Amino acid sequence: MKKYLMYVDGEWAGNELDTMDVVNPANGEVIGTVPYGGKKEAQAAIEAADRAFSSWSSLTAYERAGYLKKLQELMLENEEELAETMTLEMGKPMKESRGEVRYAASFLEWFAEEGKRVYGETIPSHLGGKRLQVWKKPVGVVGAITPWNFPAAMLTRKIGPALAAGCPVIMKPSRESPLTAVKLTELCVEAGFPKGVVNLVTGSSSQIAGELMQNEKVRKITFTGSTEIGKQLIRQSADQVKKLSLELGGHAPMLVMDDADLDKAVKGVVASKFRNAGQTCICGNRIFVQSGIYDEFVQKFSEEVQKLKVGDGLDEETDIGPLINKDGLEKVARHVEDAARKGAKVVTGGKPITVKNGMYYTPTVMSEVSEDMILMKEETFGPVAPIMKVETDEEAVRLANQTPYGLAAYVFSENVARGMKIIEQLDYGIVGWNDGAPSAAQVPFGGMKESGIGREGGHEGMDAFIESQYVSIGID
Template identity: 55%
Template sequence: METLKGIQQNKMFINGKWVSALSNETFDVINPGTGEIIDSVPLGREGEAILAVDAADQAFQCWSEKTANERSSLLMNWFHLVLDHKEEIASILTAEQGKSITEARGEVDYAASFISWNAEEAKRIYGETIPASAQNKRIVVIKQPIGVVAAITPWNFPAAMFTRKIATALAAGCTAVIKPAESTPLTAIKLTELAHEAGIPAGVLNVVTGDPKTIGKAWLDDKRVKKITFTGSTPVGKYLMREAADSIKKVSLELGGHAPVIVFDDADIEKAVEGVISSKFRNSGQTCVCANRIYVQRGILPEFTEKLKNEVKKIKVGIGTDLDVNIGPLINEAGYLKVQRHVDDAVKKGAKIELGGKRMEQFQGGYFFEPTILSGVHEQMDIMNEETFGPVAPIIPFEDRNEAISQANNSDYGLAAYVYTESLSTAIKIAEKLEFGIVGINDGLPSTAQAPFGGVKQSGIGREGGRQGIEEFLENKYLSIRI
């Protein structure tokens, strides 16, 4: 078995030490582009999950009492180390996740931005004073870290989702236990190695790899864990929310999406096509904010469709390490089967394949799907109601503003939406009517560390990023002082 160089092999990180599973069992990490085993990591379960909480609980008092400047300085050390090791992290990320090396480098920069942003936010945790109802009283509100945080991160952005949660928790003064996705644990291990090198004390950050059910259950049942933060599917988010109720844990959930794109007839078509490609095909369509339903005003439908087809034809699909590749494979067989099911269902119900539509068989062992465009799509198709998580762009015509708003909001999800128009008035009016936590106006890539990321309806609870993100890891304490 060929392993990646420069990372801690076959180890979890608990209480400042690299450890094997209590059972000494491991599981394999597979390259989705080739089907080859690239490494193995410990198969942790309940015992390791509890040991991680033991360490985080013990470290909490010391870490939470550090000054904001001390925590900020350590996080900035981590930030610089991540950038210093950008190429190594990107190579690991591409090997286990499949995205192109160019995208992987971009993700490392994105991941680092959450560390630097929250290093500064650590110094901006302000309380307040409130006018009292009596002359002999004073009211003061202080903010304190919530305690031990359990984080569960997804495979589609294994670096960025790790730092978005962990850097924020640590900046707030919390300690953390984290379980990375089974498909992509190696990136998390490398980032943890660098956090340790940066001087983050033992027990403050603990990583457990392995069985999601037993690890998650242990953290949900443990009263010392005060908060669960999760990015992933809506069904799993619902489960975590239900189970967290027994001990009234604070919950942050960034769940599924089904993003609409609305292209009005006054839009800059080239700009709209560029935005749709950036949103839809980035990471092979495996993002929670990617375009899932593309509504195009009927007057520009033929021109938009043709231009989109011409640009999508230029997308280079292949093994992520090839420098000229734009997008890589789907994460696994289940991911491929879902994408193929959505395309087949749409065609059966009357859709037309304008481009693509099937697996790319020339890549033996990998899960590659052709960049695909569908026309003639309607709301009775699975692709219009379920998150596809693949490189398939369904196009739907609309007549007027009210129809576009109604169709766009006709979803249980409410994470991201996109509007393309050259009218400022139209853009603002539509954005205010859309039931989504994020609206990109002539912008297919709205995510950034300094803005609050999150959704409404069944797309989640809470926000990550911006000044709002750190609030999710703090408790308000009200002091009534009689003088």
């Protein structure tokens, strides 16, 4: 078992602090420890980032891009080590972990280039003696708070645009999966980032996040996590009008229409629903299938789900790894039991897998689902696919929108006009049309309603870290 450290002001730190264990959910083994930092350590990281801001933001966009590209190269060179670390600390199958490393590195490449395209404006003046311009400036020190389920990609999707814009960062990873962040920080050191530009603090979420929110030197918070915590951050930001980017909860509907290509739909729903054991913010949670194809879809879908292999993510044959912890496992079991009690039929799965200290649940398909079941109201965050029968397009859209969340939705239809009409009515920031995996570095990622504020990725991803400064120049 290795003792890892945090990274503050160009130095590895926290050796004198108490530690917290990082546990492998596949077997309950402690695989490492990280320092249990708090307010003091967060303050030190903020001071370091603040000192680094002037020099880092003064570099050209091309110079900052060079650091990001070097970090990208190092990530790809160290893909196997990063992937194994990720799998060990949060259970993701190795093939998914490798994919996440490449996905995470793509954000660095994208924003290295996008930082060179932060353009100002010259605006036609209403008076002959004036020249009107808009300048672009980095927002300042950024706090990045990330979740456990995508420990590499959620970091690079945040620090990539921040660093490209000229903003030093303080990273606060989840206590369940901090080791990937440590490995990424090691690569930042190897890439040569100047002192104070990249900082990593581990430990008490409440103390570290509290200091990031309260400290006036932090001008921007970017957070991915639950809507409940997101609302707390909004309230805490009010005193300073601190800028926020929030990617919050989801409850994605998947609409399978009667003109869908069934094989394509089954493949897409499996890919979305069971990625990372259903522990993603955009995975399908509610599957609505039109009555004319309902029975056939359930049969084909269940047959494919039964082929999925559950096991330790280090096994190359594994399709579905463990859930992150006991609370996650118990929530999945509670949702399935509630649905079965209210009349849903377990087509396949429906029970935990008994492995000593392992947090496994069988890939589950449930039919004859109704609106009153908990899993149709709350995000299950597990490998459970509830399938509800619908009659019309209007009913499918109504049920899809019947949630306070609006992150991702999916539509399977081969009719272009029909698909477009349905999507126009969906209140979701991301829609996969005959596509179960819509994420990419070059597109805007974010939600409507209670699923967040702002967008990450794409050219919009830079906007959150840039201020517009209007300059009126008198020349007479």
